[in-house]
Amino acid sequence: MATAQVTDDPCAAAGLRGIHVALLTAWASHLGGGVASAVWQQARMIRDAGGRVTIVALADDGGGVPDEPGITLLTASVQGPRQIGYAPALAARLAEASPDILHLHGIWMYPSREGAQWARRTDRPYLVSPHGMLDPWITARGRLKKAVARWGYERDSWRRAAALHALTRDEAADIARETGTDRPVLVIPNAGPAPRAGATAERAPHILYLGRIHPKKNLDALLAAWAAADLPLRAELHIAGWGDAADMPAFQQALAAAPPSVRFHGAVHGPEKAALLAAARWMILPSHSEGLPMALLESWAAGTPTIMTPACHLPEGIEAGAALPCGTDAVSVRHALEQALRTDTAAWHRMSEAALALARGRFSPAEVTRAWVDAYRGLLR
Incomplete structure (x- = not known):
């Protein structure tokens, strides 16, 4: 090559x-x-x-x-x-x-x-x-x-x-x-969007998934992990995305069995997407396969740290302290969710600043x- x-x-x-x-x-x-x-x-x-x-x-x-x-x-x-x-x-x-x-x-x-x-x-x-x-x-x-x-x-x-x-x-x-x-x-x-100002207050314990509803995104494992996780009060999982007709029935069936703390928004764009990114404490992408996911770059530009698999191909996030790693199985995803939501305020703010630094630099x-x-x-x- x-x-x-x-x-x-x-x-x-x-x-x-x-x-x-x-x-x-x-x-x-x-x-x-x-x-x-x-x-x-x-x-x-x-x-x-x-x-x-x-x-x-x-x-x-x-x-x-x-x-x-x-x-x-x-x-x-x-x-x-x-x-x-x-x-x-x-x-x-x-x-x-x-x-x-x-x-x-x-x-x-x-x-x-x-x-x-x-x-x-x-x-x-x-x-x-x-x-x-x-x-x-x-x-x-x-x-x-x-x-x-x-x-x-x-x-x-x-x-x-x-x-x-x-x-x-x-x-x-x-x-x-x-x-x-x-x-x-x-x-x-890929280039991410221009970074926003840093977070000034601790965000509610909300996890956001943003992307397609597709088997490669591994949402079944995410929903199973969320249902089994030891979560803090007010924890919510927000899922925003869209999918082909062939992929939606299985997702909707899994969603129907999920706890009430799971919220599905459908496709979001513009101000609605920006608001979800700014409100989330963490973005998660438990994918089996990615190129270079724009959702993670958008998350870092919003000062939102991420949870991601090696298939996201962004080791810079782990190295910079802007992301936590997870595997693709439900047990690994559950452990990553629990670790993320146990992160104290000072550590979270350091990760948020690291995310913004990536958005201002290489990406x-x-x-x-x-x-x-x-x-x-x-x-x-």
């Missing part, structure tokens, strides 16, 4: 002026989960660095799509199963955008094919960000669909890419193992923007 390093470049001072980047993805609404959040964050970064940006996505009815100045959204209607995302008009949308660089976010769906075809037609730089979708837990599921996609278009997409992008060093290793190409790999994390919009300016300009050179 050739790993491209982000280096200081005098051209980076010019930002992205004069450069048009198109971000290609499956879903631009909340149906895209953390990938969609990362795409919109990337679009804002490109715009604020002086570049022109277009998002090209599949049309969906997920709602929650921002309408922001300086960001163009082009969509193509899906024909057939949504899981495949076949959209004949996608090629026309890419031709209409006509970017200098095409950046694909997410794999295993039809946009990968059109990204590769665009690269073949134009001979312009094409970049692929798998967003954790080459993680072993993911590749072990839906093997037939992924085998068809791999041989049908993914291998061609990876070969035609000028570079691939990993969010973490762990993901860079997954990319090297699964793609079998010699393409360079850029390792650049800050300014740091990540500098890395992407250098990367995009390097691809054009």
Whole structure:
């Protein structure tokens, strides 16, 4: 694996002026989960660095799509199963955008094919960000669909890419193992939101889960752990998220059996999400598989420490004292919940400040923007 390093470049001072980047993805609404959040964050970064940006996505009815100045959204209607995302008009949308660089976010769906075809037609730089979708837990599921996609278009997409992008060093290793190409790999994390002011008072003993309702998120273990845990008075578990129709019945059944201290909010956005983050004492993500979870970066920016598994690929949180580790089994999750809610006020405030420091440093919009300016300009050179 050739790993491209982000280096200081005098051209980076010019930002992205004069450069048009198109971000290609499956879903631009909340149906895209953390990938969609990362795409919109990337679009804002490109715009604020002086570049022109277009998002090209599949049309969906997920709602929650921002309408922001300086960001163009082009969509193509899906024909057939949504899981495949076949959209004949996608090629026309890419031709209409006509970017200098095409950046694909997410794999295993039809946009990968059109990204590769665009690269073949134009001979312009094409970049692929798998967003954790080459993680072993993911590749072990839906093997037939992924085998068809791999041989049908993914291998061609990876070969035609000028570079691939990993969010973490762990993901860079997954990319090297699964793609079998010699393409360079850029390792650049997602940027979190700008940090808020530090917490001034101890928060109520509320734990927040924020994300998709999906088997990889391991909510069954979280609910079982909560039911068995030795919890302080006023402890509450708040779950905010959304899921596909296939995943919701099992979750709703488990939720119906949960203690009354578990509150389900459904999908939350904007001020409602910000309020939940600011009120929670801890965020928990007991996942089996992640790329680089935006929910944790949002939590740190709110000064909220986190509980997370190694599959979240953010060891920086543990090292900095902004997070507690847990496993994926219910017993490990229960112990982590009890440890978190026994943390005294002074220790919690130290963890909150450590979370904010991460949001101001490695994962800050300014740091990540500098890395992407250098990367995009390097691809054009």
